[in-house]
Amino acid sequence: MWSRLVAFFDVKEPATPLALVRIIAGLASFLTLQTVWRHDLIRLIWTSADNGGYRPIKGDWFVQLLGGPTETVMTGVVIAGMLSSLLLMVGLGGRLTALVTLQLILSTTDANGHTGGSYDEVLSNVLWLVLLAPSTRTLSLDCRLRTGAWQDETPVAGWVRFLLLWQLILMYWTTGLQKVSAHWVPGGGFSALYYILQQPTWQRWDHGWTAYVYPLTQLGTATSWFWEVSAPLWLLSWWYARTAERPGRLRHWFNRLHVREIYLVLGLIFHFWLTLLMDVGPFAICSLAMYPALYSHSEWVRAGRWIGTKLPCRATPTVGDISGV
Amino acid sequence: MRRVSGFPVCVSNVGISVTVVKRVWPHLRAVLILVHLFAISVLAMPAPGSGLNRSAWSDPTVTAEFDAWRERLSGWGVEYTAEEFEEQLWTVAKTYQDGVNVVVKPFRPYYRYCGTQQSWRMFVAPHRNPAILHFEIQENGEWRPLYVEGSSEFTWKGNLLDHDRTRSGMFRYAWSSYRRDWRRFSSWFAQEAATEFPEATHLRAYYWKYRTLSPEDTRAGVALQGRQQGRRVIELDDLRHKDEP
Numbered sequence: 001m002w003s004r005l006v007a008f009f010d011v012k013e014p015a016t017p018l019a020l021v022r023i024i025a026g027l028a029s030f031l032t033l034q035t036v037w038r039h040d041l042i043r044l045i046w047t048s049a050d051n052g053g054y055r056p057i058k059g060d061w062f063v064q065l066l067g068g069p070t071e072t073v074m075t076g077v078v079i080a081g082m083l084s085s086l087l088l089m090v091g092l093g094g095r096l097t098a099l100v101t102l103q104l105i106l107s108t109t110d111a112n113g114h115t116g117g118s119y120d121e122v123l124s125n126v127l128w129l130v131l132l133a134p135s136t137r138t139l140s141l142d143c144r145l146r147t148g149a150w151q152d153e154t155p156v157a158g159w160v161r162f163l164l165l166w167q168l169i170l171m172y173w174t175t176g177l178q179k180v181s182a183h184w185v186p187g188g189g190f191s192a193l194y195y196i197l198q199q200p201t202w203q204r205w206d207h208g209w210t211a212y213v214y215p216l217t218q219l220g221t222a223t224s225w226f227w228e229v230s231a232p233l234w235l236l237s238w239w240y241a242r243t244a245e246r247p248g249r250l251r252h253w254f255n256r257l258h259v260r261e262i263y264l265v266l267g268l269i270f271h272f273w274l275t276l277l278m279d280v281g282p283f284a285i286c287s288l289a290m291y292p293a294l295y296s297h298s299e300w301v302r303a304g305r306w307i308g309t310k311l312p313c314r315a316t317p318t319v320g321d322i323s324g325v
Numbered sequence: 326m327r328r329v330s331g332f333p334v335c336v337s338n339v340g341i342s343v344t345v346v347k348r349v350w351p352h353l354r355a356v357l358i359l360v361h362l363f364a365i366s367v368l369a370m371p372a373p374g375s376g377l378n379r380s381a382w383s384d385p386t387v388t389a390e391f392d393a394w395r396e397r398l399s400g401w402g403v404e405y406t407a408e409e410f411e412e413q414l415w416t417v418a419k420t421y422q423d424g425v426n427v428v429v430k431p432f433r434p435y436y437r438y439c440g441t442q443q444s445w446r447m448f449v450a451p452h453r454n455p456a457i458l459h460f461e462i463q464e465n466g467e468w469r470p471l472y473v474e475g476s477s478e479f480t481w482k483g484n485l486l487d488h489d490r491t492r493s494g495m496f497r498y499a500w501s502s503y504r505r506d507w508r509r510f511s512s513w514f515a516q517e518a519a520t521e522f523p524e525a526t527h528l529r530a531y532y533w534k535y536r537t538l539s540p541e542d543t544r545a546g547v548a549l550q551g552r553q554q555g556r557r558v559i560e561l562d563d564l565r566h567k568d569e570p
Contacts, residue, residue: 002355005355005359006351006352006355009351009354009355009358010351010354035488036488036490039484039485039488040484040485041485041488041490041491044485044491044513045490045491045494049509053513054509054510054512054513055506055509055510102439102440105440106438106440112494114493114494114497114498114503114506115490115491115493115494116490116493117489117490117493118444118445118446118447121440121442121443121444124440124441124442125365125440125441125442125443127440128439128440128441159354159358163358163361163362166362166365166366167365170365170366170369170443170445171369171443171445174369174370174371174443174445175445175446175447177370177371178371178445178446178447178449179448179449179450180371180449180450181390181393181449181450181451182390182393182394182397183450183451184449184450187397188393188397191451191540192448192450192451194451194540195451195452195453195537196448196451196452198451198455198537198538199451199452199455199537200455200456200457200474200475201452201455201474201492201493201495201496202489202492203475206475208538208543210540211538211540211541211543211544212544214540279489279492280489281489281490
């Protein structure tokens with residue numbers, strides 16, 4: 001058992017999924033900081049009361065090192081964070097960039113525990129795993145500078161991809177388990193989503209109209225609750241897809257019914273509606289940053305080729321195409 | 326310096342053979358990965374966390390949830406009075422949370438410094454009694470609204486107040502357990518108003534707390550009913566002169 005586990009964590013694979021996670025995580029980090037900068041919020045929420053903020057803030061060890069949470073320090077941290085996020089997106093600086101971005105995100109989003117949300121934790125979770133992975137091995141400026149090409153299929157440690165999946169599933173599953181309100185669970189009328197949409201804090205606009213499509217909100221409640229509490233099946237479906245050559249009736253049916261894809265599509269629908277109807281900050285992009293880990297390098301390559309065939313402008317015909325060879 | 330499976334080894338200095346490192350590292354890595362998985366999983370598991378707050382339990386949304394569960398338990402033959410139910414729940418939740426705290430304590434630095442904190446208490450229950458923030462100022466003896474949460478008409482400091490991060494704070498400050506932070510928050514905006522509106526004498530800040538309508542009531546055109554909460558009237562002259570000797 002132990003040796004199988006050790007062997008599982010020793011598997012190597014091309015870094016394409018990790019690079020995609022890195023790119024989206026960089027974008028999410030940039031947006032997280034940029035929106036605070038753009039709304040001129042730094043003084044209000046991330047500086048201490050004696051420096052222009054509204055409540056006492058100590059700042060973490062890094063902010064303390066810089067002189068404490070003054071407006072100048074925190075603005076500098078935000079600007080540095082935006083720059084490092086951009087470097088992370090383009091993949092310059094290897095793991096050091098991920099480390100710097102993670103630290104700057106922690107120094108800002110943890111500064112005031114009252115003005116954040118779970119999206120901050122999703123983001124720092126992803127950045128920590130990006131830091132552990134050689135994610136600039138491919139699809140990065142580092143790769144371009146090192147090899148002269150944008151892509152490098154040299155295998156790297158595959159266990160980080162598994163940790164990303166575990167994190168994704170853990171997040172959805174445990175948030176589902178904590179939805180203990182009578183409005184969420186079966187037998188309670190599935191009215192949670194309707195009433196959540198009426199909360200002024202998160203709604204993008206007045207959602208009184210949902211009273212006229214109430215059964216749809218009930219369907220949404222039941223679907224999202226079931227999708228979350230059954231999320232471990234998503235992890236199982238990933239495992240079954242990875243080991244498709246092995247025997248087993250359950251494995252066969254999971255792969256035949258494309259359970260992994262069903263959960264993926266439900267996830268995309270969930271985030272689409274959540275983002276459209278409610279303003280919950282960068283939660284969608286922070287969560288979606290982990291989705292590329294669901295698929296291996298070869299699956300991403302196949303998906304890329306499939307998309308290529310669907311594009312209106314086709315590639316220049318090869319000699320084989322012309323000669324019919 | 327040689328590099329084996331990403332693990333740097335000074336063969337000559339440390340005296341560890343490459344073969345030993347090659348053999349040990351995969352096992353050590355597996356242990357570290359399992360420790361990570363355990364640390365994050367145990368922290369992510371459902372726990373009351375900040376919900377373990379007696380004053381928050383008196384909020385109508387929470388008491389309504391308790392009543393709904395008592396009713397359900399009653400249907401299964403388990404009877405509790407409201408007090409018994411709350412006391413029992415408090416005991417169980419407190420014991421459980423204490424246990425969780427003991428288990429996760431060694432990992433606290435890992436959560437804090439590596440960004441592996443887990444907190445997925447997202448929309449655990451709809452807040453049936455939400456609150457809308459209001460700021461008003463008094464000029465020439467007349468009150469006028471400056472900001473009303475969700476309004477497209479009264480949008481003073483909307484670039485700050487309408488951001489999701491600020492709203493996260495505003496959501497908290499409507500709960501009585503955050504009274505001190507509500508005072509700080511409203512005072513900060515009073516200071517801003519004192520500078521921006523030199524003729525204004527007072528800023529009035531309050532939440533309008535109401536019960537959200539059921540779908541049936543909304544369709545029937547029932548009006549929202551609410552009351553002011555956390556009302557503060559702040560003298561702006563005091564703020565204008567506070568730095569004067």
